[in-house]
Structure formats: C-alpha cells, structure tokens
Amino acid sequence: MDLAEVARRLELQDLYTGYAACLDSDALERWPEFFIDDCVYRITSAENYEAGLPLGLIYATSKNMLRDRVSALRQANIYEPQRYRHLVGGVQIEKEERDALDTTANFLVVRTMQDGAMTLFAAGRYIDRVVRTEAGWKFARKIVVLDSRRIDTLLAIPL
Amino acid sequence: MDLAEVARRLELQDLYTGYAACLDSDALERWPEFFIDDCVYRITSAENYEAGLPLGLIYATSKNMLRDRVSALRQANIYEPQRYRHLVGGVQIEKEERDALDTTANFLVVRTMQDGAMTLFAAGRYIDRVVRTEAGWKFARKIVVLDSRRIDTLLAIPL
Amino acid sequence: MDLAEVARRLELQDLYTGYAACLDSDALERWPEFFIDDCVYRITSAENYEAGLPLGLIYATSKNMLRDRVSALRQANIYEPQRYRHLVGGVQIEKEERDALDTTANFLVVRTMQDGAMTLFAAGRYIDRVVRTEAGWKFARKIVVLDSRRIDTLLAIPL
Numbered sequence: 196m197d198l199a200e201v202a203r204r205l206e207l208q209d210l211y212t213g214y215a216a217c218l219d220s221d222a223l224e225r226w227p228e229f230f231i232d233d234c235v236y237r238i239t240s241a242e243n244y245e246a247g248l249p250l251g252l253i254y255a256t257s258k259n260m261l262r263d264r265v266s267a268l269r270q271a272n273i274y275e276p277q278r279y280r281h282l283v284g285g286v287q288i289e290k291e292e293r294d295a296l297d298t299t300a301n302f303l304v305v306r307t308m309q310d311g312a313m314t315l316f317a318a319g320r321y322i323d324r325v326v327r328t329e330a331g332w333k334f335a336r337k338i339v340v341l342d343s344r345r346i347d348t349l350l351a352i353p354l
Numbered sequence: 355m356d357l358a359e360v361a362r363r364l365e366l367q368d369l370y371t372g373y374a375a376c377l378d379s380d381a382l383e384r385w386p387e388f389f390i391d392d393c394v395y396r397i398t399s400a401e402n403y404e405a406g407l408p409l410g411l412i413y414a415t416s417k418n419m420l421r422d423r424v425s426a427l428r429q430a431n432i433y434e435p436q437r438y439r440h441l442v443g444g445v446q447i448e449k450e451e452r453d454a455l456d457t458t459a460n461f462l463v464v465r466t467m468q469d470g471a472m473t474l475f476a477a478g479r480y481i482d483r484v485v486r487t488e489a490g491w492k493f494a495r496k497i498v499v500l501d502s503r504r505i506d507t508l509l510a511i512p513l
Numbered sequence: 514m515d516l517a518e519v520a521r522r523l524e525l526q527d528l529y530t531g532y533a534a535c536l537d538s539d540a541l542e543r544w545p546e547f548f549i550d551d552c553v554y555r556i557t558s559a560e561n562y563e564a565g566l567p568l569g570l571i572y573a574t575s576k577n578m579l580r581d582r583v584s585a586l587r588q589a590n591i592y593e594p595q596r597y598r599h600l601v602g603g604v605q606i607e608k609e610e611r612d613a614l615d616t617t618a619n620f621l622v623v624r625t626m627q628d629g630a631m632t633l634f635a636a637g638r639y640i641d642r643v644v645r646t647e648a649g650w651k652f653a654r655k656i657v658v659l660d661s662r663r664i665d666t667l668l669a670i671p672l
Binding site: 196197198282285287299303315344345 | 464
Binding site: 198201202205206209211212213215216219278280281282283284303305307310311312313314315 | 514515516519522559600602603604605617619621633636637638660661662663
C-alpha cells in the first residue's frame with residue numbers, strides 16, 4: 196500500500212463522514228453537492244434489492260431531482276423536531292477503475308425525538324459508486340439498501 | 355508513524371470490515387476463512403471473562419470446528435428471516451510481536467426481523483490475536499466478550 | 514496528503530478510540546488524563562448548544578474538576594452493574610492551527626443492564642479542541658452535545 200492509496204482511503208472516509216455530518220446537521224441544501232450532476236440515488240429494501248427489483252422508496256436520476264426533493268421536504272416540514280445521528284463504518288473498495296470506485300459501507304441511524312426518546316431508525320448498507328472530480332470525490336451512484344422493509348417514516352429524510 | 359505502520363493499520367481495518375461484511379451478508383461459509391487452522395474462537399460474557407472463567411457460549415479450537423458450526427447452522431435454519439448489521443469501531447493494537455498482534459475492537463450488532471422491527475442484538479468487545487499469513491491477516495484467536503449475559507438468541511449466528 | 518498528515522489522522526483516531534475504551538472499561542481514574550490541565554469539559558443538549566446557552570449538565574474547567582467528579586462517582590456508586598459501549602465515528606478536523614485542532618465526531622453509547630437489557634443510552638456529537646503535548650494529543654476542550662434533552666440518567670458517567 197503506497198501513500199497515494201492510503202490518502203485515497205482517508206479521502207473516502209472523509210466523503211462518508213462529511214455526508215453523514217451533512218444529514219445529521221440538517222444541512223439538506225448541501226446534500227446534493229455530494230453527488231455528480233447525472234447521479235443515481237436510490238433507497239430500497241434488502242429484500243427488493245436482492246430480488247433485483249428496480250426503483251424503490253426513492254429513485255432519483257440527477258442532482259436536480261435531489262434538489263427538488265430537498266425543496267419538497269422543506270415545504271412539508273416547517274419544523275423538524277427529531278434529530279438523526281448516523282454511524283457509518285466499514286467503508287470498503289469493492290472494485291476500482293481509473294478515478295472511479297465501487298464502494299460499500301454499513302450505516303446505522305438513531306433518531307431522537309423531541310421528548311428525548313431514542314430509536315433505531317434505520318440500518319443497512321450503502322452500495323455506491325464514487326468518482327474523483329475537480330471538487331473531490333463525489334457519488335455517481337448511491338443505493339441505500341435498508342435491512343428493514345418497513346417504510347412508513349423513512350420518507351422523512353435522505354439517508 | 356511510517357508508511358509500513360500506516361498500511362498495517364489500514365489492513366487491520368480491512369480485516370475487521372471484511373469480517374463484519376461476511377457475517378452481515380450471511381456468507382457464513384466464508385467465515386472460517388478469516389481464521390488460521392489452529393485458531394481459538396470463543397463467545398463469552400463480560401462477567402465470565404472478567405471472572406476468568408474458561409469456555410463460554412461457544413468455544414472452538416480449530417477452523418474445522420468453525421466449519422462444523424456453520425454446517426450445523428445451515429441445517430438448523432433452512433430459512434433465516436432476520437438480518438444482522440455490524441458496526442465495528444475502535445480497532446486498537448494492544449501489543450505487538452513480529453507479525454502477530456493483540457488487537458481489540460468494539461462492536462454493536464443490530465438485528466432486523468422480517469416484519470421490520472429493529473433491536474440491539476449484541477454489543478461488546480473483540481479481544482483478538484491476529485497473525486500475518488501469506489493470504490493476509492487472519493485471526494489466531496478471537497474472543498467475543500458480550501456486555502450482556504443474556505444468551506437465549508445468541509446461538510443463532512457467529513459474532 | 515503527505516505522511517505527516519496521514520499519521521496525524523490516525524493519531525486522532527487513536528485518541529478517540531482510547532477515550533472510548535477508557536470509559537467502556539470503567540477505568541474512570543484514567544479519564545482525566547485525556548485532558549490538559551486547564552481543559553474545558555461540558556455535557557449539554559443540542560437544543561441548549563444551538564441556543565448558545567452556556568453551562569449544561571456538566572461543566573468543568575480543569576482536569577482537577579474532572580478528578581473530583583470521578584471521586585464523587587466512585588463514592589456514590591459502590592457497585593455499577595451496567596456496562597456502556599461507545600461507538601465513535603466520523604472524526605473530522607474542522608479547523609487547524611499549529612499543533613491545535615478543532616475536531617468533531619459522532620458517538621453512540623449503548624447501555625447494558627445487569628439483567629441483559631440493552632438500550633440506546635446516548636447519541637450525539639463531540640465538538641472538541643485537541644492539542645499536541647509531549648504526552649501525545651490531549652483534549653483542551655470537549656463539548657458533548659447530546660441529541661436528547663432527557664437528562665435523568667446521564668449524570669451517571671462521563672461521556
């Protein structure tokens with residue numbers, strides 16, 4: 196492992212860390228900036244993913260669609276009393292090409308309600324493709340594969 | 355810290371990440387491959403561990419015993435509806451010898467049932483010994499020390 | 514990213530990992546040693562933090578105050594049956610000066626009671642300042658910002 200590879204791995208860690216911090220701090224307007232323009236973003240269940248079913252709970256095919264989603268969320272939720280906390284671990288490079296990588300990671304999201312009650316909100320796996328751009332690493336594709344197929348509250352925020 | 359030490363630390367991260375990914379993806383047939391032939395694998399409670407009690411919930415002294423265990427699990431559980439998600443953090447090198455290291459790490463496992471209910475399944479500490487082999491780092495010893503002493507469902511899967 | 518920067522990042526990881534391991538192993542007497550003499554340590558809620566309110570649940574302005582706190586905890590709790598497990602992720606350097614860094618990280622603490630029941634005890638964000646000393650990196654300031662404002666059991670241990 197040479198220094199360039201070490202640096203790349205730490206940069207990928209930074210990408211995932213920054214992504215989680217953006218969501219946790221409710222800075223949703225910055226969220227689309229983690230993606231390239233013609234990205235794919237999808238939230239689906241492990242059950243559907245393994246069955247090869249397309250689409251999912253959320254399916255977006257451009258950064259503009261992500262921006263629209265944030266606008267819709269902001270209009271729907273004047274005030275968001277709950278807080279989310281992401282723990283992301285186990286970032287792995289599954290496959291690499293020149294300046295493009297297939298990566299995976301585990302995530303766990305804990306939600307804290309206004310009254311203080313904490314619940315496990317979501318757990319699962321990111322199945323991603325990242326590319327190196329002039330502005331650093333960005334997601335070209337992010338598939339959020341949820342362990343749970345319960346979806347009732349999952350439309351609230353990006354994951 | 356020189357580049358060799360940096361690389362070693364990232365390799366250890368990879369070992370733990372790969373181990374967790376193997377279990378989470380239910381690829382149990384690959385699980386024994388994370389160990390050397392004459393390994394020790396043990397699951398015990400913190401209470402028993404601190405009292406110096408030997409054995410535990412699971413106690414295996416070779417890779418073959420791990421393989422047998424996977425076979426038994428596969429025969430017992432035709433269909434496993436639940437999913438597990440490991441978060442592993444805080445990998446530490448506690449002691450080092452030439453190509454053998456005592457390492458520890460924290461883990462948390464979240465279980466998602468088929469109906470979508472998520473629970474904290476297990477939390478605790480790995481107390482391990484890893485050795486460098488021609489096929490990369492492997493576990494020579496892995497002691498899974500559970501914070502909880504409740505054991506009813508813990509026999510389901512390796513941790 | 515050069516080797517010095519890589520090494521610094523891994524050293525910071527070690528600081529957070531060691532800190533969590535100290536608390537999880539109930540080695541509270543070592544806990545103040547993660548701080549410099551004239552440190553600030555504070556536990557507060559996200560709500561209060563964002564409102565700019567000073568103080569919080571715990572507010573200490575020296576390492577000696579942290580030592581006093583440990584003594585008080587030891588006298589109050591002859592026997593602590595519960596166990597805590599920290600998962601710390603997403604360590605970020607927010608700002609850097611010569612040998613002093615503003616860092617943040619996410620944390621999740623799971624508590625296991627003596628009967629085996631596991632609960633989400635705390636989640637939130639560390640907002641810290643670390644400095645390089647002759648004995649390695651230490652916390653000059655640590656603000657523990659809890660997602661929850663429920664405080665009833667939080668006085669039990671440092672976070």
